[in-house]
Amino acid sequence: MDPVLLSRIQFALTAGYHWIFVPASIGMAFMVFLLWTMAAITNEEQWHKAAKFFTKWLGVFFVLGVPTGIVMEFEFGANWANYSVFVGSIFGPPLMLEGLFAFALESTFLGVLLFGMDRLPRAITWISSFFVFIGSSLSGLWILIANSWQQTPTAYIIKDTPLGPRAELTDFMKAVFNPLLVSQYTHTINSAILTGAYIVVAVSAYYLLKKRHVQVARSALALGIVVLAISSVIQLYPTGHEEGMVIAKYQPTKLAADEGLFHTEKGAPMVVFGIVDEKNQQVKYAIEIPKLLSWLAFGDWNAQVLGLHDAARYVWYEQVLNNPNYENEQVKKQVIDSLMQAYGINPNDPQANEKMVKVLEDALPVAFMFYAYRVMVGLGTLFIAIGGLGVLLLLLGKLYDARWFLKVLVVTVPLPWLAGEAGWFTHEVGRQPWMVWGMVTDKTGASANVSATSVLITLIAFVVVYSILFYIWLHFVRKLIREGPEPVEGDVTAKPVPAVSTAGGGQ
Amino acid sequence: MDYATAWFYFSAFLLGMYLAFDGFDLGIGTLLAFIKNQRDRDVLVNTIAPVWDGNEVWFITWGAGLFAMWPALYATLFSTFYLAVWLLAFLFIFRAVGFEFRNKNKDLWDKLFALVSALIPLVIGVIVGNLVMGIPIDAKGFHGSLLTLFRPYPLIVGLFVLFAVTWHGANWGAYKTTGKLQETMRKYAFTFWVLTVVFLLLTVIGMKIWAPLRFERLMTPLGLFLTVVILVAGLLDGYLIKKGVDKLAFYISWLAFPLVVGLIYYTMYPYWVISTTDPNFKLSIHDLAASPLTLQAVLGVSVILAVIIMTYTLYVYKMFGGKVTEAEGYY
Numbered sequence: 001m002d003p004v005l006l007s008r009i010q011f012a013l014t015a016g017y018h019w020i021f022v023p024a025s026i027g028m029a030f031m032v033f034l035l036w037t038m039a040a041i042t043n044e045e046q047w048h049k050a051a052k053f054f055t056k057w058l059g060v061f062f063v064l065g066v067p068t069g070i071v072m073e074f075e076f077g078a079n080w081a082n083y084s085v086f087v088g089s090i091f092g093p094p095l096m097l098e099g100l101f102a103f104a105l106e107s108t109f110l111g112v113l114l115f116g117m118d119r120l121p122r123a124i125t126w127i128s129s130f131f132v133f134i135g136s137s138l139s140g141l142w143i144l145i146a147n148s149w150q151q152t153p154t155a156y157i158i159k160d161t162p163l164g165p166r167a168e169l170t171d172f173m174k175a176v177f178n179p180l181l182v183s184q185y186t187h188t189i190n191s192a193i194l195t196g197a198y199i200v201v202a203v204s205a206y207y208l209l210k211k212r213h214v215q216v217a218r219s220a221l222a223l224g225i226v227v228l229a230i231s232s233v234i235q236l237y238p239t240g241h242e243e244g245m246v247i248a249k250y251q252p253t254k255l256a257a258d259e260g261l262f263h264t265e266k267g268a269p270m271v272v273f274g275i276v277d278e279k280n281q282q283v284k285y286a287i288e289i290p291k292l293l294s295w296l297a298f299g300d301w302n303a304q305v306l307g308l309h310d311a312a313r314y315v316w317y318e319q320v321l322n323n324p325n326y327e328n329e330q331v332k333k334q335v336i337d338s339l340m341q342a343y344g345i346n347p348n349d350p351q352a353n354e355k356m357v358k359v360l361e362d363a364l365p366v367a368f369m370f371y372a373y374r375v376m377v378g379l380g381t382l383f384i385a386i387g388g389l390g391v392l393l394l395l396l397g398k399l400y401d402a403r404w405f406l407k408v409l410v411v412t413v414p415l416p417w418l419a420g421e422a423g424w425f426t427h428e429v430g431r432q433p434w435m436v437w438g439m440v441t442d443k444t445g446a447s448a449n450v451s452a453t454s455v456l457i458t459l460i461a462f463v464v465v466y467s468i469l470f471y472i473w474l475h476f477v478r479k480l481i482r483e484g485p486e487p488v489e490g491d492v493t494a495k496p497v498p499a500v501s502t503a504g505g506g507q
Numbered sequence: 508m509d510y511a512t513a514w515f516y517f518s519a520f521l522l523g524m525y526l527a528f529d530g531f532d533l534g535i536g537t538l539l540a541f542i543k544n545q546r547d548r549d550v551l552v553n554t555i556a557p558v559w560d561g562n563e564v565w566f567i568t569w570g571a572g573l574f575a576m577w578p579a580l581y582a583t584l585f586s587t588f589y590l591a592v593w594l595l596a597f598l599f600i601f602r603a604v605g606f607e608f609r610n611k612n613k614d615l616w617d618k619l620f621a622l623v624s625a626l627i628p629l630v631i632g633v634i635v636g637n638l639v640m641g642i643p644i645d646a647k648g649f650h651g652s653l654l655t656l657f658r659p660y661p662l663i664v665g666l667f668v669l670f671a672v673t674w675h676g677a678n679w680g681a682y683k684t685t686g687k688l689q690e691t692m693r694k695y696a697f698t699f700w701v702l703t704v705v706f707l708l709l710t711v712i713g714m715k716i717w718a719p720l721r722f723e724r725l726m727t728p729l730g731l732f733l734t735v736v737i738l739v740a741g742l743l744d745g746y747l748i749k750k751g752v753d754k755l756a757f758y759i760s761w762l763a764f765p766l767v768v769g770l771i772y773y774t775m776y777p778y779w780v781i782s783t784t785d786p787n788f789k790l791s792i793h794d795l796a797a798s799p800l801t802l803q804a805v806l807g808v809s810v811i812l813a814v815i816i817m818t819y820t821l822y823v824y825k826m827f828g829g830k831v832t833e834a835e836g837y838y
Contacts, residue, residue, distance in 0.1 A: 062560075063603055063604065063608075064603075064604070066560065066563070066603060067596075067599050067600040067602075067603040067604070068600070070567060070570075070596060070599050070600075071596050071600070073567065073570055073571060073574070074570075074585065074592055074593070074595075074596045076574065076581075076582075076585075077574060077581045077582050077584065077585025077586065077592070078585040078586055078589050078592050078593065079586075080582075081582035081583065081585065081586035082582070084574065084578050084581060084582035084585075085578050085579050085582045087578075088574055088575065088578020088579070088581065088582070088797060089575070089578060089797035089798040089801040090801070091574075091575075092571065092574040092575025092576070092578055092581075092797065092801070093575045093801055093804065093805045095571040095574060095575065096568060096571035096572050096574070096575045096805065096809065097805065097808070097809070097812075098571070099564055099567045099568035099571050100568055100809055100812040100813065100816065101812060103564055103567060104561065104564040104568075104812075104816045104820075105816075105819075107560040107561045107563070107564055108558075108560075108561035108564075108816075108819060108820055108823055109823075110560065111556075111557040111558055111559075111560055111561055111823070112557065112823055112826065114557070115556060115557035115827065116557070116826065116827070120826060124826070159798075162794065163579045163794075163795070166578075166798075168797075168798035168800065168801070169798060169800045169801055169804065170800070172800065172804040172805075447582070447586035447589075448586075449586055449587065449648065449649070450586050450589050454589050454590055457590065458589075458590070458593045461593070461597065465597060465600065465601075469600070469604060472604065472608050476608060
C-alpha cells in the first residue's frame with residue numbers, strides 16, 4: 001500500500017467528518033444569537049424557550065466539532081511532515097491565532113450559555129450568545145485564511161534554509177488577504193448560516209406536523225425561513241459568483257474540471273448537465289447555455305476559458321516555472337526538480353515539462369468534480385426555491401398550515417450538508433495534486449518516515465471511532481427532538497405526545 | 508531577548524496554563540475512578556462542566572504555537588512518534604464525548620472517562636520527559652521505536668504530571684463541594700500531594716542520572732531559585748490541605764503548573780532536541796525556528812490576546828463561583 005494515498009484517504013475522511021459539525025456549529029451559533037436577540041427584544045416566552053432549545057443543539061454540534069478539529073491539527077505534523085516544514089512558517093500562525101482569537105471566545109462563552117442560561121442574568125446570556133457567534137465566525141476566518149493562502153499563495157518567498165527549502169512570509173497582512181480569502185470566507189460562512197437556518201426550520205416544521213410545541217415552533221420557523229431565503233440567495237450571488245471568478249483567474253485547472261471543459265473555448269457555454277466521458281474528453285448529451293461560462297468567469301461573453309489540458313500547461317509554465325517568488329535560481333531548481341522526481345520524471349529529460357503537464361492534468365478526477373459541482377449548484381438553486389416559497393407562504397399567512405411544505409422542509413434537511421460536502425469536494429479535490437498551489441503536492445508534502453502500516457492502523461481506528469461517535473451523536477439528536485423545548489405557559493401542545501397516539505404514527 | 512527565546516518561554520506559559528486550567532478537570536476525571544457514589548460523581552462532573560471546553564483551548568494553542576514557530580520540530584516529533592500522537596488525539600476525542608454523553612450509561616462512561624483523563628496527562632508528561640532526556644536521533648534520523656518513548660525517565664515525568672493534576676483536581680473538588688464529598692476530596696488531595704512531591708524529587712534526581720545536560724541548567728542560580736520556590740509552595744500546600752484551607756490550596760496548585768513548566772523549559776533552553784546517542788547532535792530553538800517575520804509578526808498580538816483570554820476566563824469562573832451541590836446535566 002502507498003502511505004501517501006492512505007494519508008490522503010485519512011485526511012479526506014477526517015476533514016469531511018469535521019465538516020459535518022463545523023457548518024452546523026457556525027450556523028447554529030448565528031441562529032442562537034438571533035433567537036436570543038428576539039427574546040431580548042420581545043421578551044416573549046416562546047422566544048426564550050426557542051433560544052434555550054436551540055442552544056442545546058449548538059452544544060451537540062460543538063461537542064464533535066472540537067475534537068475532530070484537534071485531529072486535523074495533529075494530522076499536519078504526523079501525516080504531512082514535509083508540507084509542515086515547507087509552509088509551517090505561514091500556515092501555522094493563522095492556526096495559532098484561531099485558538100487565541102476565536103476558539104477561546106467561542107468555547108468559553110458556549111460554556112456560559114449552556115450552563116448559565118437558567119441562572120445568569122439575561123443580559124449576560126445575550127452577550128454570551130453574541131460572543132459565541134463572533135468566536136465561531138472568527139474561527140472560520142482564521143482557518144480559511146490558512147486554507148485560501150494554500151490555494152492562492154501571496155506575499156512569500158521560497159528560501160533555502162538548513163532545514164531545506166521553505167516558504168517564508170514577506171508581508172503578513174498581504175498573505176492574510178490573499179486573492180481568494182474574501183470570497184471563500186463569505187461563501188463558506190454563508191453556507192454555514194444556511195445550514196443552521198435549515199436545521200431550525202426542519203425541526204420546527206417537524207413539531208408543527210406533530211402538533212407539538214406549536215408556539216415555539218411557529219416563531220422559530222418564521223425566523224428560520226427568512227434567514228434561509230436570504231442566505232440561499234447570497235450563496236449564489238455575490239459570494240459564489242465572486243469565488244468562481246477568483247478561481248477562474250488563479251486556479252484554471254480547477255475551473256476546467258468543475259465545468260468539464262476539456263478544450264479551450266472562446267465564448268464558452270455553461271453546461272447545465274451532461275454525462276462526462278473522460279476517455280474521449282467530452283461531455284455527452286450536454287444541456288448548454290451559450291457563452292454563459294465566459295461571462296460568469298471573466299465578465300465578458302466572448303472571453304477565452306482554458307480547457308483542462310491548456311489550463312494544466314498554464315499552471316505548469318506560468319505559475320510554477322515562472323513563479324517569481326524564489327530567493328534564487330538554485331533553490332527554484334531544487335524545488336522543481338524534487339517535484340518532478342516525486343512523479344518519477346527525470347528533470348533532464350527534454351520532455352520533462354510536458355510530462356509534468358500530463359501529471360497535473362491526470363491528477364484531476366474530472367467526472368467526480370463535474371458532478372459534485374452540479375450537486376452543489378443544483379442544491380443551491382433548490383434552496384433558493386424553497387426559501388422563496390417559504391417566505392411567500394409566510395407573507396400569505398399560510399406557512400404554518402401548509403403541511404406538504406412542512407414535510408418538504410423535514411425530509412430535505414440533510415441537503416445543506418450534502419451541498420456543503422459537495423462544495424468542499426469541488427474546492428479541495430480541485431486543487432489536486434497541489435497541497436500548496438504551485439509548490440507542494442501531496443507526494444512531496446507527505447511524511448517520509450511514516451509507514452503505510454502505521455497510517456492504515458490509524459485509518460481503521462478513525463473509521464471505527466467515528467462510526468461509534470456518529471451513532472452516539474444521532475442518539476442525542478433524537479433525544480433532543482423527543483424532549484423538545486420547555487413548555488410555554490398556556491400552550492396545550494407543549495407536552496410530548498406518546499408515539500402511539502400521534503396521527504399517522506411514524507415517530 | 509531574541510524572538511525565538513521569547514516564543515520559547517511563551518510556549519512554556521501556554522503549556523503551564525493548559526496544565527493549570529485543564530489540569531484540574533483532568534484530575535477530577537481521574538478521581539471519578541475512586542468515587543463509588545453516583546451522585547457524588549455527578550456533582551464532581553458538574554463542577555467542571557461549564558469550563559472544561561474553554562480549558563482545552565490552551566492545549567490547542569500550545570500545539571499550534573509549536574507548529575507555527577518551530578514547524579520542523581512539530582513535523583519531526585509528530586511524524587516520528589506517529590502512533591503515540593494519534594493515541595493522544597483519540598484520548599482527546601473520547602474525553603470530549605465521554606464528558607457530554609456520560610448520561611447514556613454512567614457507570615461505563617465514567618470508567619472510560621477516568622481512564623482517558625488519567626492517560627492524557629501521563630502521555631503529555633511522557634512527551635515532555637522525552638524532550639528533557641533526549642532521544643536517539645542524529646543527522647541520519649531517528650533510531651528507535653514507539654517503545655523508545657516509554658523509557659523509565661519519561662515514565663517518571665509522566666507519572667509526576669499525572670499525580671500533580673490529580674492533586675490539583677482534588678484541591679478543586681474540595682474547594683467546590685461540601686460535606687462528605689469535600690472530606691473525601693481533601694483526603695485524596697493529600698494522598699496525591701504526597702505522590703506529587705515524591706515524583707517531583709524523582710524527576711529531579713532522574714535528571715541528574717539521565718539528562719545531565721539539563722541538570723547542569725537546573726543547578727544554575729535561577730534554576731535553583733525556582734526549584735526552591737516550587738518546593739516551598741508545594742510543601743505549604745500539604746499544610747493547607749491538612750488545615751482545610753481549600754481555596755488557597757487550590758490557588759497554589761494552580762500556580763505550581765506554570766512554575767514547574769517554566770522550570771522544565773528553563774532547563775531545556777536553548778535545545779528542543781538533544782541526542783542520547785550522539786553528544787554533538789543538538790537542535791536549538793533557533794535552528795528549528797520559523798522565519799524571522801513569522802516569529803515577529805504574531806508575538807505581540809498573541810501575548811495581548813492571552814491576557815485578554817485570562818481576563819474573561821477568570822470573569823467566567825467568577826460567574827460560576829460558589830459551591831456545586833446539584834447533580835443534573837444540561838441534556
